[in-house]
Amino acid sequence: MAVHAHPDDESSKGAATMARYVSEGVEVLVVTCTGGERGDVLNPTFALPEGHDMSSLEGTAALRRVEMAAAAAVLGVRQHWLGFVDSGLPEGDPLPPLPEGCFALVPLEEAARPLVELVREFRPHVMTTYDPSGGYPHPDHIKSHEVAFEAFHAAADPERYPGTGEAWAVRKLYYDHGFSMDSIRTVHEAMEGAGLESPFGEWVESRTAREIPERPVTTRVPVAAWFPQRDAALIAHASQIDPNGFFFAVPRDLEADVWPWEEYELAESRVPLPQPEPGTYEDDLFAGVREGAEVSA
Template sequence: MTHEALRLMAVHAHPDDESSKGAATSARYAAEGNRVLVVTCTGGERGDILNPKLEGDPEILRDMPGYRRREMATAAEALGIEHVWLGFVDSGLPEGDPLPPLPEGCFALEPLEVPVGALVRQIRDFRPHVMTCYDENGGYPHPDHIMAHKVAVAAYEAAADPDAYPEAGEPWAVQKLYYDISFSVARIETVHRALQERGVSSPFEEWFETRRNRPRREATARVECADYFPQRDAALRAHATQIDPDGFFFQVPRDIEKEVWPFEEFELARARVEVADGVEDDLFAGVVPAGLPVSGVASGVDGPADGRVER
């Protein structure tokens, strides 16, 4: 379904997250004439070089922040989306037992009201009808992903409150907030088994065995977007320091993927408009293009099961 100039904001923790989670949906909506803005909370400064072809590259090692900014610009162009940096510093992924403390000044240690205020400003400036973010576990338990969830949910509420962050612009009521669950166990399981049935080697063998018992989320929206897998893949390749072009992301034959899993999935977390029963096929379903009045806007209840529509 094509819309006229509706607006979607996707909140992500690091550059490259926007290309591995919900990317084809973003590309589809942008191609249909909607505005899509990716907000990246951190610069990804502490990301490791995961592409073996670039290990030890002196230019990258000299300026990782600048390199990742250039990668992000190329990815945004591939997806046809707009992009803004929220301006916080990557926390890194702590490893070890016990885990080391997070570095001082990083995103995950910021007082919550600081990044929330920054995101509220972006919401009130862009005025999205719909937002997407991670679930309460961050999609996976990276400290920046968990923080991005907290910030996005709090900003969804605060942006509509005239008394919250009055310096951040005129209030705006986002109408729907979804958790992006497109990188799910169900997706991996389906693709993995389809490859096995066709006698094709699956890159997810080890992944599936170690993660098959992870909690499964309930998808309340499935957006058909297989025609935009090429844009997603181009965006992923743009993040050359983070994505191995010979890695598992690109080892699934796209014709098989399009056949068995031609969509991306989302879980409705909060809504200020009526939502139809069943699984939606459009994140913009039911939104009011002109926006909602902020007076009398109610607070939402986290979770899709019993309180997903705010009255």
């Protein structure tokens, strides 16, 4: 189960991992917390499809649902809307208040309850979501972390959230690291080394200047063979993703050569795991889970 804030987040964070596991017979469920109603059109070549209107939150949400369905089909995953309203990204100094009724303002237990119920129904062995910072400071990303963290713990406790089904203990919780500075620097240097213009120059400098702390990476899942599905899922979000933009500026053969992984941070595990050797990484989100299933069988 991958818990995300908006439609398109699943395609930019961990999409190749999900496609890989689907190809191995794993059932994957993407949970989208909001409808993406307040997302701006970020693709300068986007043409509004006939029959759609983005002048209202409802109209935008309807289009984002169509795009999400297309992306889910490409990845082969199931997808579930948690049903909350996009908070938007506040801008300005001072920041404006968040819109009334938006996801970020929903009390935690109210926001987590439908996810607890879904965990108990779907019974995932692994959950992924964002770290406590949200990956970047969007209020919906931070709230998604809080809700997923709450559901991971509460779903296992039969005393909590009565009326939402039988308790289920998810085995492992991961935070995805879609844009770690290590990956950005590595690809940036490889691009420059190949005599190509890197799209990451300003990003490397600006993030380094702000001294954004790097969280630990415990897991690198090899997924280069599933980059095509990831890219197609991104393009399915046509209002958000420019097919000639940032996400596609790196030649895929170069990326596969220098950074063929998607990275994660193991936040919690309910299964025993060996202590990794320094400088080594877990390469499977189901490490320890598969072995436990075999023992149970």
